[in-house]
Amino acid sequence: MIEFALSLLTVSAFLCLFRIGSGPTPADRMVAIDILGILVVGFCALFAVITDRAFYLNIALAWGLLSFIGTTALAKYLEGKKFDE
């Protein structure tokens, strides 16, 4: 059953990759990157269930944090500001 969930997540990740490749505006690509970051958190949780090890969830938390910071930085860049204002 977990393998079925993993395959669903893989299809979702490929849809995100399609949007990253084809998005007409930069904002579309950034949205897809943001969504892909959250999907990776889900992947890490499923790996934690399959292998029965807790450290994958540490990776998930750190990945979620870095993905959030990266998205806000990209949003600031999109807004046309420097990073320190």
Next chain:
Amino acid sequence: MLYRKAPNTHNWYSGYNKVINVEEATEKPKISKVVFVFAVTLAVWLLFTWPFAPVDWATIIAGSIISLISGTILAGVATQHPIKALNPVRYFWAACYVFALAWWVMVANLDVAFRVLHPDVPINPGIVKVKTKLKSDSAKTALANSITLTPGTMTVDLSDEGHLYVHWINISSTEVEEATREVVGRFEWLLRRIFE
């Protein structure tokens, strides 16, 4: 002062656009704010190092020291009135808020799934303006995040006068009053009881 003070930024949640006055934040931190940040960080630390049934004093003491340091540094960006966190009535309303939010998030997801899987993609989008009576920064942040998670709406920006600009996927009214009643009315009364 490390950062200059910008007058017209939308400073409704710390970190993204708020200009932090470093002198105020580091020189005279109020003790209640330090305690608030210390308690929150220590709780998160204990959650991460969960099995403390055989008490591991080294872990707890290291966590306390790091929480104290971060509490001293970050006291300026904490909530303005940390004393309010001691009121148990607020926790009751917070539990109600969590259940209401879970219900509306489920409705929102079924709504999005319907719109996405429908062959015609029935949407009628636009950005409307709503207004809120909430005053404090944390309440406005919670309101904006709740609006993003509830059916068909997403916060775009928040102005200083208490107006929210909301992207609505299926507009039923462009009037401010109507839109306010439909979009903000779901959560405003709960958040006022929690935060103010």
Next chain:
Amino acid sequence: MSEIAGQAIIIIGALFNLFGCIGLIRLPDVYNRLQGATKCVTLGTCSIMLGVLISAGVSPTGMKALAAIVFIAITAPTAAHALSRGAHKSGIPLWEGSVVDKYEEEK
């Protein structure tokens, strides 16, 4: 019992993730895509974490999953807000079928 319940919740979460990403493909402009994808992927990933929490119980894995639920539920809408605001400020127009844009009128 809790094993089966956890796996069912994980499957539901993965399905909602898939719906969100289909929305990312099918919806017409960046604001609608952001809206649909953020809602569905937030609930989907939170459900996966909830399934992990239910099947793992009170253990290090379960507690970290609980922390991850709170964390994602706070950060994902904030990131969506920042992205939509940045997209609007950088001048990306709404879909041509849109009804009204009060933010553009009152800027």
